[in-house]
Amino acid sequence: MQHPTTERLIDYIHAALAPQDDAAVHMHLDECSECRQEHAVQIRLSEMLRADAAAHERELPPMLKAQIWNAVRSLEPTAMDRVRAWLRPAYSVPVAAALIVAAFVAPGYLHHNASGAPSIDAAYYLQDHAAMNGATPFGDHSGSAAAQFEETSNVDQTVLHAVPVVGMARVSR
Template identity: 40%
Template structure:
């Protein structure tokens, strides 16, 4: 770099914006060239003068500015979209969704007319007792003999079965007493 360095390149040098190799070349040249050194000093002086002038004029932001910002914000009314956006905030959306789910759970059975049908436990005992009367041996795992099967298929129960059926009646009476 035997010739003088351009002012634009010196401006970049002063602002530390040259690539390392370029910066090194300029730096080396400045060590040898008084003219370019003087030019760099002028550029640096301009930067220093700008900073000094800016620092001398620097002031705090007038309190009026902040007051107006807050006034503008606090006097704002939410837009329709803004109101909808409120519903999407987690603090609002989660309880709202929970309430909707619970409401749906309660409301859906009601919408089918009255309370859901319930089956009394006694119903099953009665059914069981009736089955015992009709098939007294079924629950005991007993194998029906052909004679017994024939007797069961017969409309008129034999004396033996009729006697056993009294046990079933007694069972029904006992369950009724418990209830």
């Protein structure tokens, strides 16, 4: 294998090589003492550069920081920034929850009749009651058959419409 270039050794030191290239350079460094020396030189040079950069690190002057913060604070929010602010979860989640609750509650209010009382299909409940009584052979009302109820169901329904149920203004079908 050829000796790796200095750039390739630097990339190897900083783990910037592809896995195959990294393995090839590693194997070559195990076999070649000249490249190991070059590798050690590059490591020392990298450490010296880091130490020098850390020693000469400078902060921004305080006046420049103050000017930057003043410029940031003086900016007016754009229309898009205002829209983005409303789309934050602090606003959008409660609005979505209110819409979901309204979607479930509104149909109940929309299906009431004009008087405000809910409509009841009384014939269904009466037929069901008669069928249950007919199916219970030793019950209190076992003598009434469902067929007898069906014959008089129209008369019973008109009576139900004329008699108000307690707690409701009117029962209609």
